[in-house]
Each structure stands twice: as C-alpha cells, then as structure tokens.
Amino acid sequence: MCATCGCGDDAGVRVTTVGAGQHSNDQPPHEHSHAHPHEPDPGRTVLLGQQILAKNDHLAEHNRAWLAARDLVAVNLMSAPGSGKTTLLERTIRDLHAELALAVIEGDQETLVDAERIEATGCPVVQINTGAGCHLDADMTARGLRALDPRPGSVVIVENVGNLVCPALFDLGETSRVVIMSTTEGPDKPIKYPQMFVGAHLILINKVDLLPYLDVTLEQITTSVRSVNPTAELIAVSATRGQGMAQWYRWLKELGALPQPS
Ligand code: MG
Numbered sequence: 001m002c003a004t005c006g007c008g009d010d011a012g013v014r015v016t017t018v019g020a021g022q023h024s025n026d027q028p029p030h031e032h033s034h035a036h037p038h039e040p041d042p043g044r045t046v047l048l049g050q051q052i053l054a055k056n057d058h059l060a061e062h063n064r065a066w067l068a069a070r071d072l073v074a075v076n077l078m079s080a081p082g083s084g085k086t087t088l089l090e091r092t093i094r095d096l097h098a099e100l101a102l103a104v105i106e107g108d109q110e111t112l113v114d115a116e117r118i119e120a121t122g123c124p125v126v127q128i129n130t131g132a133g134c135h136l137d138a139d140m141t142a143r144g145l146r147a148l149d150p151r152p153g154s155v156v157i158v159e160n161v162g163n164l165v166c167p168a169l170f171d172l173g174e175t176s177r178v179v180i181m182s183t184t185e186g187p188d189k190p191i192k193y194p195q196m197f198v199g200a201h202l203i204l205i206n207k208v209d210l211l212p213y214l215d216v217t218l219e220q221i222t223t224s225v226r227s228v229n230p231t232a233e234l235i236a237v238s239a240t241r242g243q244g245m246a247q248w249y250r251w252l253k254e255l256g257a258l259p260q261p262s
Helices: 041-067 085-096 114-118 139-148 196-198 208-213 216-226 247-254
Strands: 014-019 022-025 073-079 102-108 123-128 157-158 175-182 204-205 233-236
Touching: 014 114, 041 073, 041 139, 073 085, 073 139, 073 247, 085 102, 085 114, 085 157, 085 247, 102 114, 102 139, 102 196, 114 123, 114 233, 123 139, 157 247, 196 216, 216 233, 233 247
Parallel strands: 073 157, 073 175, 102 123, 102 157, 175 204, 204 233
Antiparallel strands: 014 022, 014 123
16 A cells, blocks of 8 residues: 555645745645665555554544634545546536635645636635645645635535545545546446445546446446445536536535534
8 A cells, every 4th residue: 555655755745825826835846756665574564554544543633623623624525537526626616606615625746737727716725736645645634724724614625636546545634525436437446446435425426428428327337336335425417517516516515514604
C-alpha cells in the first residue's frame, strides 16, 4: 500500500488559495524526489503502513472536531479519474448556490485546473497538489480547511485525487463519503476495487446519458455495486444533462441541514 509506493511522504504537497486572480501557496513549490527501495522488508512495510494510518486517524478526529466547532459538514468525494467529479460540482454549485453554502477543496497531483473551474462558479475553493501522492490525507485536509476558512454552516466538499485505491484508506475527518462511478468505467470496478465502495454512504452512477452507446446496462452496474455495498444510497445521474441531479441535491441539502447556516 502507500508505505510501499512512498506516497505517505508529503514533502511535495502544496496548498494553494485560488481567487481574485491571486494564487498563494502555503509553502514554495519544489522538486520532489521519490525514492523507492528496491528490496522492501515486508514486515517493516506493514508496520509503517499501520503507523501512517493510525497517525492519519488521529488527525482525522481533529478535523472532525474542527468542523463541528464551526458548524460545518464535509463530504469526501472519491472516484477514478475522469468519472465527472468536477463537472458534477460545477453544476451543483451553480444550481444550489442560493440554497446552500458550499466550499470546495480540490485534490490533484498537479495543476490548478480544477480549482480554477470551481472558482469560475463563484464558490470558495482551495487546491491541494499532492506531488507524487495518490490520495489526500487528514493532514493535507487540515491545511486545506485552514486556508479555505469556510463560513459557518457550509458544506465543504473535498474532491479527492482521482484513484479507486488509496483514498479509501484515509479518513479525512469527513461527515460522509460519496463515491462516483461512471457508466463508461464498466460494471466490474466495484468488485475489482471493493474497499472504495464498501465504505461509501452514497454512490452516484454518472454519465447515464451515455448508456445507449455502451455495452453495459444500469442494472448490471447496480448489481455490481450492490454485491459489495447493499446499503449505500444509490443515485443515477448525468452531471452534463441533469438527469437525477435533483435527488443528489436533496441528499446534499439534508446533509447540509445538520448545521444551521448563519
Ligand atoms: Mg477533478
């Protein structure tokens, strides 16, 4: 896992506030060297992995308390790259901005591309670049939350790094976990990457508008999801065409009703 690939090393992480044409980093960017041991000791690797996760869980509890003290809830939004996370957020923010205070933390290895897309909607946003890292962790999230400084009562959506493996292991201190899978990924991803789907409270099946052009049915995808997670809420959506979005908005507003916007 992450102790093997070294992505638990946060030396290359950058947090950037995007807004009003100004980009400011909490630390200067620098080159990240990513050394891989050629013959890792399996025992040491397992121990290191346990230590990384225990430290992360501790920091995640701090984040949960930080959010609760500010009347905030947070969504950890996870998926494979290209499943439509940012597109879903752009439409959600534009449709809900009058009803729900939203703020976004974007996670990607490099670039401010997604943060700039969110900024264009008028929503407060911070970009976290993980460098070599393949997931966000609780420490990065804490730094992102401090930079974002969401207004009390907001729903903070954390768009994790696109990856169906490592993000599932790291609690960010979120209130709820949402996983998006798109119809174009085929029906087998839930059974190939079950950890991602097992822990989800809500699973969005995106790009349903493309189903007529694909050799997969919504029933096949649903059956696959249900085989690993029989209880999560399931909503079929098209973030580009709007199908199912009203149901997602209802879910999000119910989550946002936990705190009372001031
Ligand atoms: Mg994105």
